[in-house]
Structures are given as structure tokens and as C-alpha cells.
Amino acid sequence: MTDILAEKxxxxxxxxxxxxxxxxxxxxxxxxxxxxxxxxxxxxxxGLLVLWRTGLMSFGHGLYFGLGAYTVALLESYVxxxxxxxxxAAAVTVAAVVGFVLGFILRxxxxxxxxxxxxxFSMVLYGILAKxxxxxxxxxxxxxxxxxxxxxxxxxxxxxxxxxxxAFVAVILVQIYLRSTLGRLTTxxxxxxxxxxxxxxxxxxxxxxxxxxxxxxxxxAGGMMAMALGQVDPDSMVYWTVSGELVFITIMAxxxxxxxxFIGAVIFEFxxxxxxxxxxxxWQLIVGTxxxxxxxxxxxxxxxxxxxxxxxxxxxxx
Amino acid sequence: MSNQPILSVKGxxxxxGAVVAAKxxxxxxxxxxxxxxxxxxxxxxxxxxxxxxGYLKASGGSIEFEGRDITGIAPRRAVxxxxxxxxxxxxxxxxxxxxxxxxxxxxxxxxxxxxLLRPIHEAVLVEECEAILKHYEIADYRDQTASxxxxxxxxxxxxxxxxxxxxxxxxxxxxxxxxxxxxKFGIMDIVMSALKSEGTTVLFVEHDMEIVERYVDRxxxxxxxxxxxxxxxxxxxxxxxxxELVIGEEISTSDTGEGGTExxxx
Amino acid sequence: MDTxxxxxxxGLTYASYLFIVSAGLxxxxxxxxxxxxxxxxxxxxxxxxxxxxxxxxxxMGLPDWTGFFAIAGxxxxxxxxxGLLIERVILxxxxxxxxxxxxxxxxxxxxxxxxxILLVFGVNPYFAYxxxxxxxxxxxxxxxxxxxxxxxxxxxxxxxxxxxxxLNKTRWGLLLVAVIHDKEASMAMGINVxxxxxxxxxxxxxxxxLGGAYIAPTxxxxxxxxxxxxxxxxxxxxxxxxxxxxxxxxxxxxVGLLRALTVHKxxxxxxFVIFIVMSVVLMFRPEGLFAPAKARKI
Numbered sequence: 001m002t003d004i005l006a007e008k009x010x011x012x013x014x015x016x017x018x019x020x021x022x023x024x025x026x027x028x029x030x031x032x033x034x035x036x037x038x039x040x041x042x043x044x045x046x047g048l049l050v051l052w053r054t055g056l057m058s059f060g061h062g063l064y065f066g067l068g069a070y071t072v073a074l075l076e077s078y079v080x081x082x083x084x085x086x087x088x089a090a091a092v093t094v095a096a097v098v099g100f101v102l103g104f105i106l107r108x109x110x111x112x113x114x115x116x117x118x119x120x121f122s123m124v125l126y127g128i129l130a131k132x133x134x135x136x137x138x139x140x141x142x143x144x145x146x147x148x149x150x151x152x153x154x155x156x157x158x159x160x161x162x163x164x165x166x167a168f169v170a171v172i173l174v175q176i177y178l179r180s181t182l183g184r185l186t187t188x189x190x191x192x193x194x195x196x197x198x199x200x201x202x203x204x205x206x207x208x209x210x211x212x213x214x215x216x217x218x219x220x221a222g223g224m225m226a227m228a229l230g231q232v233d234p235d236s237m238v239y240w241t242v243s244g245e246l247v248f249i250t251i252m253a254x255x256x257x258x259x260x261x262f263i264g265a266v267i268f269e270f271x272x273x274x275x276x277x278x279x280x281x282x283w284q285l286i287v288g289t290x291x292x293x294x295x296x297x298x299x300x301x302x303x304x305x306x307x308x309x310x311x312x313x314x315x316x317x318x
Numbered sequence: 319m320s321n322q323p324i325l326s327v328k329g330x331x332x333x334x335g336a337v338v339a340a341k342x343x344x345x346x347x348x349x350x351x352x353x354x355x356x357x358x359x360x361x362x363x364x365x366x367x368x369x370x371x372g373y374l375k376a377s378g379g380s381i382e383f384e385g386r387d388i389t390g391i392a393p394r395r396a397v398x399x400x401x402x403x404x405x406x407x408x409x410x411x412x413x414x415x416x417x418x419x420x421x422x423x424x425x426x427x428x429x430x431x432x433x434l435l436r437p438i439h440e441a442v443l444v445e446e447c448e449a450i451l452k453h454y455e456i457a458d459y460r461d462q463t464a465s466x467x468x469x470x471x472x473x474x475x476x477x478x479x480x481x482x483x484x485x486x487x488x489x490x491x492x493x494x495x496x497x498x499x500x501x502k503f504g505i506m507d508i509v510m511s512a513l514k515s516e517g518t519t520v521l522f523v524e525h526d527m528e529i530v531e532r533y534v535d536r537x538x539x540x541x542x543x544x545x546x547x548x549x550x551x552x553x554x555x556x557x558x559x560x561x562e563l564v565i566g567e568e569i570s571t572s573d574t575g576e577g578g579t580e581x582x583x584x
Numbered sequence: 585m586d587t588x589x590x591x592x593x594x595g596l597t598y599a600s601y602l603f604i605v606s607a608g609l610x611x612x613x614x615x616x617x618x619x620x621x622x623x624x625x626x627x628x629x630x631x632x633x634x635x636x637x638x639x640x641x642x643x644m645g646l647p648d649w650t651g652f653f654a655i656a657g658x659x660x661x662x663x664x665x666x667g668l669l670i671e672r673v674i675l676x677x678x679x680x681x682x683x684x685x686x687x688x689x690x691x692x693x694x695x696x697x698x699x700x701i702l703l704v705f706g707v708n709p710y711f712a713y714x715x716x717x718x719x720x721x722x723x724x725x726x727x728x729x730x731x732x733x734x735x736x737x738x739x740x741x742x743x744x745x746x747x748x749x750x751l752n753k754t755r756w757g758l759l760l761v762a763v764i765h766d767k768e769a770s771m772a773m774g775i776n777v778x779x780x781x782x783x784x785x786x787x788x789x790x791x792x793x794l795g796g797a798y799i800a801p802t803x804x805x806x807x808x809x810x811x812x813x814x815x816x817x818x819x820x821x822x823x824x825x826x827x828x829x830x831x832x833x834x835x836x837x838x839v840g841l842l843r844a845l846t847v848h849k850x851x852x853x854x855x856f857v858i859f860i861v862m863s864v865v866l867m868f869r870p871e872g873l874f875a876p877a878k879a880r881k882i
Contacts (some may be wrong), residue, residue, distance in 0.1 A: 057684045105638055105867055112619060112683050113870050116822055120862040125813060127856020181425035188411050188422055193501040195409040198371070199426040200397040200483065244691060251688060281702040288695030292674065295681075295689050 010175060013052075013259050017168040024160045034273055036160050036228040038266030039167045041249065044221035045261035046174055046249040047214030054210055055190035056110065057250075059243050060118030063125050064095040064215040066238030071095075072130070073141040073232045082147045084162055088223050095219020096212055102159045102210040129234040140233025143226050155288055156228070162225050167262065170217060173257050177213070186210065218246075248287060252294050254301020258286025264302060322385055323521050324349045324487055325370070330379035332365055332543075339365040341543045349486075352510070353521045354530040354551070356564055357540030363523045364383065364406065366540070367489045371403045374397040383487065402485035406492040406523075408476035412465040416456060416475055419464055420447040420482065427483030453512050454478045470501035470521075477509055488513065490522035494529060502526065506533060527555065527565060539564050590727060591844045597733050599840025600740035601799060603811060606820040606832045607743060608791030614764040614827025615784040617683065621690040622670060623792045623817060624810035625697035627665060630793030631800040631809055632705050633658035638712035638801065651715035655676055655797045660847035662797075663790025665695075671785045693815070704809060716801040732802060733748060742835075743791065747829045760784065819862040 016167060021122060024032050029038050043223045044065055049051045051058055062118075068091035075081045075090055102184050109117055145152060146159050154161070177183040185206050236242065245268070253264025275283040323346040328334055330343035340362045357363050368374040370381055372393040381389045383399055393455075411419050421438050424447055451457040454474050459467060466474065473493060480488060483539060493509065494502040510533050524530050530537060530551060537554035539547040540561045547554050554560055609623045637654035670693055678686050719731040751757035762770045763780050771777050796810070816839070824835025839858050846853045 024433075055714070065466060078804070089492070109866075109870070113866060115684060115687070116619075116818065117863060119815070120819070120822075120859045120866060123859040124856045124863065125855070127859060130855055131852040176437075179437045179439070180435045181422065181438045183436045183728045184418070187413060191411040191413055192409050194373075194393075195411065195479070196426075197393045198397060198403065198409070199423050199479065200394045201426050201429075202394055203586035226645070243809070247688065248691075281707070282699055285697040288692040288697075288699075291692035292689055295685055296677070 007255070010172065011260075013171055013175075014168065016259070017164055017171075019163045021164045024157050024164075029155075031274075032156065032160055033228070034269040036156070036163055038224065038269040039163050040221045040224035040228055040265075041246070041264060042221075042262035042265035043167055043170055043224065044218040045249045045253060045265055046170065046220075047256060048246055049253075049255055049258070049261055050174065050178070050186065050210050050217075051214050052250055052255050053186035053190065054207060056114050056207070056248060058118040058214070059115040059240070059247060060120070060122030061218045061246050062212070062238045062240065062242035063118070063122035064099060064218035065222035065225070065242060065246070066122075066125060066129070066232075066234070067095045067098055068092070068219035068224075069226035069232045069237045070135070070141075070222075071219070072223045072226040073136070073143050076140055076143060082144060083150075084146045084148045084159070084227075087146065087227060088166065088220055089221025091219045091226075092216050093219075093220070096216040099212045099219075100208075101216025103208045103215075103271075106211060107207045119240060119243065122238060123240060126238045129238060131196070136233065138234060140231060140237075143230050143232060145230075146227045159227055164229070165228030166220065166224070169256050170220070171262075174213075174217075178258065182206065182209065248291055252290060252301055254298075254303035255294060256300055256303035256307060260301060260303035263306075267302070272304050301311050321348075324384055325521075326382040327370070328380050328382075330361075330366070330369060330381065331377045331564075332369060333377045340376075340544050343545060345538060345545070347487075347519060347521065349519055350517055351519055351536060352514075352534045353536045353538060354534035355521060355538050355540065356522070356525070356527070356530060356560075358564060360542075361540040361564075362475070362543040363540050364445070364491055365543075367491050367521075367523060369528055370396075371489060373403055397483065397485070400486040401489070402480045402483060402487070403489040404473075404477045404480045404491060404493060408469070408472040410464045410472060410475050410479065413463065415461050415463055416459045416467070416471075417444075417447060417461060419479060420450060420474055423479040423482045424450075443460065450478055450482060453508075454521045455508055455565055466523060468501075470497045470505055473497055474505060474508065481513070484516065485518065487519045488521070490520065490525050492525065494524065494526060502529065531555065587848060589724075591841070591848050593724065594842035595844030596737055597840070598843055599836040600737045602816060602820050602835035603740045603833055604736075604743060604798065605792060605795035606817045606824075606836060607642070607747060607829060608788035608795075609817045610670035610824070610827060610829060611747075611760075611784055612819045612831040613789035614820060615760060616675075616781050617767075618690065619683075619687050619818065620788070621687060621814055621823075621825075622693040622697065623788070624689075625694050625770070626662060626666060626789045626792030627796035627813050627854070628810035629662045629697065630659050630703060631805045632701055632710065632796075633662055633793075634800040635710035635712035635799035636705065637712065638714050641843070642712075642714050648714040648718035650670065651712070651801065655715065655800070656794075658797045659790055662793035663786055665789070666793075667786035667789030668782070670789075671782050675785070681711065694810075698807070698810070707807055708805040710800075711804050711857040712770030712801050714801065730802075736798060739794075743794075744829070744833055751829065754779035779874055816858065819858050822862050824864045 016162065017152070024035075027035075044061060048061060050056060071091045071094045072087045075087060075150070080213075081087065081090075106114060106117060130138050148158060178186070185196065185201070189203055189206060196203050196206070222237060225237070249261065249264045249268050253260040271286065272283060275286050294301060320424060325345070325347040327343055327345045330340055332338075332340040345355070345461075355363050355366070365374065369376045372391050372395065375390050380387060380493070383396075383401060386399065386436050388399060388401075401578070403426070411422065418438075420444055424443050425434065425438055432487060448457070451460060454477070456471055456478070459471055464472065468477065473496070477490065477493060495503060497505060506529055510520075534551055537547070537549060537551050538545055539554060539560045540555075541559075546563060547557050547560045549557070555565070605623070605627060609620060612618060612620050612623070613778070634655045637658055638651040641654055646690070647797060666712045674689060674693060675686075678689055716730055716732040719735065721728050721730045722734070723729070751761060759775050759780055760771075762773070763777055764774060767777055820832060820835040820839055823831075823838060824830030825832070839861065840860065842857050846857050
């Protein structure tokens with residue numbers, strides 16, 4: 001399995017992540033912050049990519065994003081933990097466990113039913129959070145500075161590097177997964193579920209596994225976002241518009257490569273910052289138009305555009 | 319153990335509401351037999367295949383494979399037990415290449431422990447697939463996307479995928495339907511010689527009587543959900559009931575070649 | 585006893601508003617199999633136009649009751665213009681695409697139209713209370729209520745009856761039902777499915793706009809007005825049955841009463857009880873309580 005590090009794509013990705021981490025030493029704070037948000041969100045989109053390749057789109061991943069974020073916040077306010085590794089581990093675990101349980105239900109659905117049910121589940125969490133005092137209701141919680149083995153850094157840079165490292169590891173793991181038979185089954189299931197069953201493998205189980213992977217990634221993403229932002233609340237972490245943004249980035253980035261989600265998410269963050277500065281009342285217009293543009297003119301997303309420019313074929317390079 | 323039939327179907331029935339698709343089906347198949355299943359459209363042939371392979375739940379009766387009761391089990395468990403099937407309308411992974419289709423099939427058939435987490439393009443698997451492609455004479459199409467294949471090649475791929483797990487009993491649903499006249503015999507020659515060399519027991523559904531005559535040891539004729547004849551081809555094809563209710567109707571429909579939408583309705 | 589009455593009244597009022605909004609959504613889904621996120625736009629635009637025109641009429645010195653014409657006019661205007669525009673420009677090109685992509689496209693349309701509202705109407709809220717003031721208030725069950733909210737209920741009933749009559753008693757309704765059940769068979773029978781789809785979309789849009797237009801005098805119409813409505817509309821449609829008017833009716837009543845009950849008895853559960861019901865329905869009867877459409881589970 002270590003031969004994966006010899007692959008060209010992986011080398012480029014490693015280079016990109018390394019460059020990003022190093023860039024944090026020279027770039028201004030606001031850029032680093034946006035990159036951080038982009039990387040975090042990109043991780044959640046990576047999870048959606050795995051599902052999208054299977055032919056499923058979740059409209060409710062805000063559930064896991066929010067669970068990850070709130071786990072970090074509650075861990076601090078109730079137990080006093082602010083350590084980076086514990087925070088991420090907790091966020092991933094909570095999200096994955098809930099994903100595992102809900103996966104038993106969701107794995108039986110497809111298309112619009114899968115989308116609607118996942119949306120419904122996420123709104124249930126929203127409703128609980130928004131109305132429960134002990135969980136912060138609509139005000140949410142603030143999240144203090146992340147510590148690393150007890151050391152309290154002076155600024156967010158160590159957090160940024162840590163997030164970059166985690167994201168890189170996640171990307172490699174997903175890449176390995178997608179190259180394996182089980183990962184390849186994404187396309188198989190999307191193309192022909194009956195055939196998969198007749199080759200002796202349970203489609204429901206395969207989907208369940210992919211679902212849990214996507215929820216774990218979304219949970220990690222939410223946790224990282226909470227740490228990066230310093231604040232959690234239901235509207236920015238769980239509401240259906242959060243899930244909608246993730247879906248938008250997934251489509252915009254395209255399913256072509258494990259790097260695409262991060263490129264898409266980072267573009268999204270910068271686009272949002274610029275849009276709010278230049279034309280505060282046109283952000284939704286921009287997103288909506290981009291979405292329509294991608295659907296009509298660039299169904300493979302931005303990644304397919306990059307591939308065309310580089311001259312490679314239309315096939316996935318995973 | 320050795321004279322136990324490999325497949326034993328007793329009193330098998332299937333009703334869809336008021337429609338009787340199968341009634342009192344009794345068949346014993348010996349190991350290594352090649353059986354042809356004939357009958358007009360809607361006679362119950364594909365329903366039978368669907369029930370034996372777990373795609374449909376029987377309304378009554380039992381199915382035993384190698385002495386084990388497999389009535390009502392899911393398709394993937396039937397596959398694990400040693401059965402397999404091909405489809406009237408080829409069920410392959412359209413957006414993958416021929417090689418990738420086969421690799422997926424082989425990797426799933428060979429799975430053990432966490433083997434599914436290993437890369438799919440492993441040398442060992444690739445070698446075996448190359449051999450299978452050669453055996454089925456579709457090596458030329460190795461890297462072609464399945465959606466661009468001709469019907470005949472796609473059929474061969476479908477059958478190859480059904481066979482990689484070395485099933486002991488194989489059910490082929492209209493292996494030559496949708497295939498041009500020129501290709502029909504070519505395909506059956508390839509498939510049957512490959513299967514005979516493995517000693518696989520084969521049941522295949524077929525409309526074309528020439529094909530049936532040439533390859534089978536035994537013919538089972540269906541009519542309106544019931545078996546009306548079960549005999550060696552020489553006998554069956556001159557049986558008056560068969561001539562009237564199956565072949566008679568066959569001659570008028572055999573030009574169209576298509577098997578209808580039985581798979582979709584199943 | 586008073587509380588029970590209040591809950592009933594509140595529930596039915598809320599149900600009426602939900603029904604008007606989701607009737608349009610469910611018709612569109614039934615005929616075109618599209619879950620139209622942009623339905624929220626019809627609602628918002630209907631509300632803004634209505635609020636604007638009511639305000640204009642008042643400024644021109646016209647009596648308060650003319651506001652009702654503003655409401656009706658806005659609904660029709662928005663339904664026709666936006667409905668036709670969206671169908672012609674976007675949806676027409678998407679009929680053979682995957683469902684999910686169509687839903688996403690309607691989401692994109694919704695986002696665009698949200699910002700266009702800001703460009704056209706500005707960011708300040710609109711208060712157009714005149715029609716509500718005109719009808720005055722009445723005492724029921726010991727609580728003073730405005731008559732306007734009660735007319736909401738009457739409007740919902742009228743719409744329900746019209747839908748029932750339209751679908752069951754007219755030739756055109758028959759065509760609609762045929763297309764809902766089987767689009768391809770309808771085409772084969774010579775029904776102009778394209779025309780039916782367009783007409784349905786416009787009618788659905790008008791109903792959505794009417795919901796917003798009628799609600800406008802009771803609230804302050806401000807940006808972000810439609811966002812919650814979309815998800816509630818989805819919930820009702822899913823619960824009642826995607827494509828069934830009786831389903832939307834029952835779904836609205838169920839959701840409305842449930843919400844009223846929780847608001848009065850267990851306020852913490854208010855927001856999510858609707859989505860629990862939606863989840864339960866999706867899990868045990870994905871086709872909804874009443875649907876003509878088939879469940880697409882594997």
C-alpha cells in the first residue's frame with residue numbers, strides 16, 4: 001500500500017499541501033484564515049464526493065458537520081478539553097457513530113428519497129440545537145484557542161498547519177480507498193446494483209461503509225471549522241443552507257479527483273469574501289449563477305476544466 | 319453424495335396477484351448436465367431463473383442446491399453457494415472498461431478478509447483477467463468502455479463476469495438474444511467449450527431451436543408456467559405438444575429475436 | 585377547553601398557510617417530478633409584490649379593501665411571469681437530466697431570485713397591513729383574533745375545493761392525472777405533455793405566490809423571508825405524498841396541528857417535530873401517506 005506515495009497525482013497533492021503549509025509563514029492572516037475554512041469545508045466535500053460517485057447526494061451533511069463542530073464546543077464547555085488531537089478525535093467519533101446508526105436506515109434509499117431523508121435528519125438536529133438552552137440554542141457557543149499537548153500557541157498558524165496535515169492524511173486515505181475494489185464499487189453501484197449483488201456483494205453494506213466514511217470526514221471538517229472560527233451556532237453549522245453549500249461545492253468542484261473538493265472549497269471561501277466586499281447583495285446571485293453554469297456547461301465541474309487545459313482525457317485519474 | 323442431483327426443484331410456484339407465472343415445477347438436474355429451457359414469451363422461463371437465483375421469492379415449493387435448501391435466499395448468497403447467472407439484457411458496468419468490469423467481478427469472487435481494500439489493479443488479478451478475456455475471445459476489447467461494445471461482446475462479458483467465481487451451476491438467460499445471427503453460434507461455441515472444460519452444470523434459456531439442438535443434453539419446455547415436456551432434444555423437439563405450444567409459436571416470433579422485457583418485469 | 589380550542593384554531597390557520605404553499609409544490613412534483621426549491625421564490629416574490637402594491641394603493645389614497653386586489657394581482661403576476669420565465673429558460677432544457685441535478689438547478693434559481701429581490705425591493709422590510717386592518721378583529725375562545733387570519737383558512741378551503749374540482753371534474757384535470765401517473769403512456773396517447781407541464785408549473789407558481797401574497801399583510805416582509813418555507817413545504821409534500829393534493833391537505837393539517845400542539849405544550853420540540861414526522865414517513869412509507877407515485881426504494 002505504500003506504493004501509493006509513488007503515484008504522480010499523490011506527489012502533486014503532497015507538494016500542494018506542503019506548499020500550503022509553508023505559505024502560512026508568509027501569507028497575511030486573512031488569507032490563512034480563508035485557506036483554513038476552505039480546507040475544513042473541503043474535507044466535508046471529500047466525503048460527499050465518495051457518496052456522489054456512488055450516485056447518491058446527501059442534502060443533510062450539515063448534520064455531521066454540526067455534530068463535529070458542537071462536539072468540539074461542548075467538550076470544552078462541559079469537560080474543559082481544548083487539545084487539538086482530542087478535539088478532532090472526538091468530532092470524528094461522534095459523527096461516525098451517528099453516521100453508522102443512521103446509515104442502517106439511509107442505505108435503503110436512493111435518489112431524491114435519500115436526499116430528502118438526509119435533509120430531514122439534519123433539520124431534526126437543527127431543531128434540537130436551536131431550542132435547547134443547554135446546547136446554546138440559537139446563540140451557540142464560543143470556542144477558545146486550541147491547545148496542542150498543553151501548549152497554547154500565540155496565533156492560529158499551528159492550527160492551520162495541523163489542519164493541513166490532517167487534510168492531507170485524509171486525502172491519501174481516501175485515495176487508497178478509492179483505488180481498492182471496495183472503493184471502485186462506487187462506480188459499479190452507480191452503474192448497476194443488480195450486477196453487484198450477483199457478484200456476491202451487498203450493495204446496502206457497501207453504501208453503508210461509504211456513508212460512514214463521508215460522515216466521519218464531515219465530522220472532522222465541522223470540528224476543524226469550529227476551531228478555526230472560534231464559534232459554533234446552529235445556523236452556520238447545521239441549517240439546511242450549510243448542507244446546500246457543501247452540495248454546491250461538490251458539484252462545482254466535480255467528482256474527478258480527490259484534490260477537487262479542496263480546490264473548490266478554497267475558491268468558494270475566497271469568492272465569498274470578495275463577493276461580500278464588492279457586492280454584498282450579490283453573493284447568492286453569484287452562487288446561483290455558478291451552479292446553473294456548472295450544471296449546464298461544465299457537468300464535470302471545475303476539475304474537468306483543469307483536466308481539459310492540461311490536455312488529459314476525460315476519465316477519472318483515480 | 320455423487321448421485322444426488324446438483325439442483326432439485328420441487329413444487330415451485332409463483333403468482334403475481336391473479337397471474338400464475340409458475341405452477342408445480344419439478345426438476346432434478348444432475349451434475350454436469352447441459353439443459354435447455356424453452357418456451358414462448360411469458361411461459362415462465364425467466365421467472366424460473368429469477369427464483370432459483372434468488373431475485374424473486376417463490377410463492378411455494380422448494381429449491382435445493384447440492385442438498386442445501388436455498389429457497390428464498392438473496393442473490394448474493396446464492397452466488398456464495400456456487401450458483402451464478404447471466405442476464406437476458408446484459409448487466410455490466412457501462413462506464414467501466416471491459417478489463418475493469420472483469421477485475422471487479424474477479425476481486426469480489428476472490429474476496430477474503432480485508433482483500434477488498436487492496437488496490438483493484440493488482441498484478442495477480444490482472445493476469446487472471448487477461449486469461450479469461452483470451453478464453454472468451456474478447457481480449458481485443460480490453461480497454462473499451464462497456465457502453466460502446468456490440469451486443470454480442472457485451473453478452474460475452476456478462477457471461478464471463480458470471481463465471482469468474484467458478485460457479486458449479488450456471489443459469490444463462492437467453493445468451494444469444496439481441497445478438498446478430500452471424501455472432502450467435504460463435505458466441506455459444508466459445509461459451510460452451512469454456513464451461514464444458516470446467517465441468518459446470520448449465521441451464522440456459524433459449525428461443526433459438528438450432529442452438530438448443532446443438533448444445534444440450536436435455537430439453538425442458540415451459541408453457542404458461544408449467545412444464546409440458548422434459549426429455550432429450552431428439553424427443554422433445556418432435557413432441558406434438560411442444561411443437562404446437564412452443565415451437566409453433568416460436569417460428570412466428572423467432573424473427574424478432576428479442577426476449578421481450580421479462581427481466582424488467584421480473 | 586380554551587387551550588384545546590386555541591390549539592385547534594392556531595393549528596388550522598398554520599395548516600392553511602402550509603397548504604396553499606405546498607399545493608403548488610405538490611402539483612409541480614406530481615406532473616413534472618421536480619422538487620422545486622425555487623418555489624420559495626414564488627412565495628417571496630408574491631409577498632414582496634403584494635406588500636409593495638398594497639403600500640402603493642394606500643399611498644394613492646385608495647380604500648383599504650383594494651389591498652385584496654393587490655394580493656390577487658401579485659399572485660397572478662408573479663406566477664405567470666416567473667413561472668413562464670423559469671420554465672422556458674431553465675427547466676425546458678433539463679427534462680432528461682437526473683432528478684438531483686434538476687433540484688440543484690432550482691436551488692440555483694432560488695438563490696439568484698433571492699438577490700434579485702434585494703436589487704428590486706431593497707433591504708428594508710415592508711409592512712403592508714391594510715387588508716388585515718380592514719377586516720378588523722373578532723373574539724373567539726376568549727382570545728381576540730384578527731379576521732384576516734381566519735380568511736386564510738377560508739382561502740385554503742376554496743383552493744382545496746378548486747383543486748378537487750379541477751382534477752376530478754374537468755377534462756383538463758383528467759389529462760393532468762394521466763400525466764402524473766404515467767408520463768410516457770400519456771405521450772403515447774397523444775396528450776401534449778409539454779403543454780400540461782408548462783401550465784402546471786405556472787399554476788403551481790401562482791399558488792406559491794398566492795401563499796406569500798396573502799401572508800404578507802400579517803408579517804413584515806424582509807429578506808430571507810422564504811428560506812424556512814421551502815423546507816416546510818418539502819416536509820408537507822413528503823408527508824402527504826409527492827404529487828397528491830389530498831395528501832398535501834392531510835399533510836398540512838397534520839403538521840399544522842402538531843406544530844400548534846408543541847408550541848403550546850412543549851415549545852422546545854416545535855422546530856423539529858415536523859422533521860421527525862417527515863423522517864418517520866420517509867422511513868415507513870416513502871411514497872407518502874397518499875401518493876400516486878411509486879416509491880423508488882431498491
